[in-house]
Amino acid sequence: MRAVVLSGPESCSVEEVPVPEAAPGEVVVEVERVGVCGTDVELFTGELSYLQTGHSTYPLRPGHEWCGRVREIGDGVDPAWLGRRVMGDTMLGDQTCRRCRRGRQHVCEHRQEVGIRGGRDGALAERLAVPAWSLHELPDSVDEVLGALVEPGGNAWRAAQATGLEDGDRALVIGPGTIGLLTAMFLRAAGVEVHLLGVTDASLAFARGLGFDSAWTRDSLPELPYDAVVDASTHVASPAYALDRVEPGGRVVYIGISGTPSTIDTRTLLLRDVTAVGILSASPGLAATIAAYASGAVDPRPLVAATVGLDQVGGVLAGRRPEGGGPKIHVDPSVVRGG
Numbered sequence: 001m002r003a004v005v006l007s008g009p010e011s012c013s014v015e016e017v018p019v020p021e022a023a024p025g026e027v028v029v030e031v032e033r034v035g036v037c038g039t040d041v042e043l044f045t046g047e048l049s050y051l052q053t054g055h056s057t058y059p060l061r062p063g064h065e066w067c068g069r070v071r072e073i074g075d076g077v078d079p080a081w082l083g084r085r086v087m088g089d090t091m092l093g094d095q096t097c098r099r100c101r102r103g104r105q106h107v108c109e110h111r112q113e114v115g116i117r118g119g120r121d122g123a124l125a126e127r128l129a130v131p132a133w134s135l136h137e138l139p140d141s142v143d144e145v146l147g148a149l150v151e152p153g154g155n156a157w158r159a160a161q162a163t164g165l166e167d168g169d170r171a172l173v174i175g176p177g178t179i180g181l182l183t184a185m186f187l188r189a190a191g192v193e194v195h196l197l198g199v200t201d202a203s204l205a206f207a208r209g210l211g212f213d214s215a216w217t218r219d220s221l222p223e224l225p226y227d228a229v230v231d232a233s234t235h236v237a238s239p240a241y242a243l244d245r246v247e248p249g250g251r252v253v254y255i256g257i258s259g260t261p262s263t264i265d266t267r268t269l270l271l272r273d274v275t276a277v278g279i280l281s282a283s284p285g286l287a288a289t290i291a292a293y294a295s296g297a298v299d300p301r302p303l304v305a306a307t308v309g310l311d312q313v314g315g316v317l318a319g320r321r322p323e324g325g326g327p328k329i330h331v332d333p334s335v336v337r338g339g
Contacts, residue, residue: 001017001019001125001126002014002015002016002017002125002126002310002333002336003015003061003121003124003125003126003310004061004062004063004122004124004125004310004313004314005017005059006043006044006058006059006060006061006062007058008046008058008059009044009046010044010045012044012313012317012318013314014310014311014313014314017061017125019126019127020127020128021072021074021129022074022077023074023129024074024075024076025075025076025077025132026074026077026130026131026132027070027072027073027081027129027131027132027135028070028071028072028073028129029066029068029069029071029086029088030068030069030127031066031067031123031125031127031128031333032067032085032147032332032334033066033067033068033144033145033148033307033332034066034124034330035065035066035148035149035151035152035328035329035331036065036313036316036317036328036329036330037064037065037152037178038177038234039062039116040064040124040317042259043056043060043062043116044062044317044318047259048116050116050117055118056118060115060119060121060122061115061121061124062116062122062124063114063115063122063123063124063125063128064090064116064122064123064151065090065148065149065150065151066087066088066114066128066147066148066151067085067087067138067144067147067148068085068086068087068123068128069083069084069086070082070083070084070086070135071127073132074132077132078132081132081135085138086135086136086137086138087135087136087138087147087150087151087286088114088130088136089105089106089114089134089135089136089286090113090114090115090116090151090281090283091105091107091108091111091283092105092111092113092118092130092131092134093105093106093108093110093111094108095133097109097110103284105283106280106281106283107280114130124313124331125310125333126333126334136286138290139294141293141294142290142293142294145304146299146300146301148330149182149300149301149304149328150282150286150290150293151282151286152178152179152182152282152328153182153186153282153285154282154284154285154286154288154289155182155255155281155282155285156179156183156185156255156289157282157285157288157289157292158255158279158281158282158284159183159186159232159253159255159279160183160186160190161186162251162253162277163187163192163227163228163230163251163253164228164275165192165227166190166192167191167192168191168192168193169192169193169227169228170193170195170224170225170226170227171184171192171193171194171195171226171228171229171230172196172197172221172226172228172229172230172242172246173194173195173196173229173232174197174230174231174232174233174238174241174242174256175198175231175232175234175235175256176196176197176198176203176204176212176215176327177203177233177327178303178327179232179255179256180196180230180233180256181196181327182298182300182303183230183232184207184212185210185298185299185300186298188212189298194212195214195221195222195224195226196214196215196216197215197216197218197221198215198216199217202325204216204217206325206326206327209302218241221245225247226245226246227247227250227251228246228251228252228253229242229245229246229250229251229252229253230252230255231252231253231254232255233256234256234257234258235256235258236258236259236260236261236262237262238256239252239254239258239262239263239264240262240263240264240265243264243265243268243269243274244268246272246274248272248274249272249273249274250274250275251275251276251277252274252275252276252277253277253278253279254276254278254279255278255279264276303326303327303328304324304326304328304329304330305321305322305323305324305325305327305328305329306321306322306323306324306329307329307330307331307332307335308322308330308331308332309331309332309333309334309335309336310335310336312331316329
């Protein structure tokens with residue numbers, strides 16, 4: 001089968017690789033759609049911290065925002081999974097440690113991460129092997145575009161939940177990229193007044209086109225009390241800025257991550273009685289995200305600017321994006337064309 005392979009920094013190719021087999025407890029999925037994530041870009045550039053810690057090594061096969069249909073099952077897997085449309089958790093804990101037993105497999109010390117960590121091949125391929133326990137079935141109302149947006153949506157759902165906000169509260173979301181916009185959508189669906197903070201005119205115009213009229217730059221951001229601030233930016237200065245803008249007694253949610261260490265003044269955190277929450281992984285939010293998409297409460301399909309084939313992934317990772325206003329690029333492994 002064809003799969004995207006990263007053999008080193010800035011080295012990406014589509015290669016013929018063996019078709020995965022369904023090991024005991026696992027399934028093989030025919031991949032229908034995959035999202036390209038900022039983590040994939042960092043794997044391509046060599047900047048991802050896992051490459052320095054040894055949790056990730058080249059060559060590797062990326063892709064973790066996926067959906068598809070189960071085509072094969074291994075020993076011990078319920079045959080009812082065959083033919084089902086599914087997406088899957090990225091974080092694969094060892095299922096035996098204390099954290100996994102408490103439902104926190106996404107922070108398991110020995111976890112694999114699909115397409116990222118621990119040698120677990122990713123979904124930028126025609127087929128993918130994953131444990132059956134990691135699957136979530138997709139209803140008919142969740143198409144392949146939505147299916148591949150469940151994983152980033154789960155992260156955003158958790159960030160929105162972590163704000164603790166309710167109908168009538170006010171939030172500021174820093175960074176109108178995929179995660180920031182998804183977080184804003186979940187907050188809006190809960191009745192929260194959402195403000196977005198960005199840098200480029202294009203990103204702010206796109207956010208306004210989604211109905212977020214309160215989209216600002218730092219210079220234009222109104223001096224309002226923000227009951228929670230979500231930092232979905234990768235800028236090193238954003239964590240401190242978020243803390244400065246939140247109301248005393250409010251919450252700051254950190255879901256963006258910078259390439260270099262960022263700092264906050266814990267005196268500000270303490271003296272203003274602010275709660276800070278870090279979000280890693282969509283794992284606890286996948287089912288709720290599927291339900292929100294299925295009901296139509298949140299529809300993130302406009303975030304997808306274009307859908308390309310595997311042959312174009314290298315260009316996308318290198319920054320050569322197809323035309324389109326949204327921040328997300330999707331990949332259809334069944335498409336074969338040069339790029």
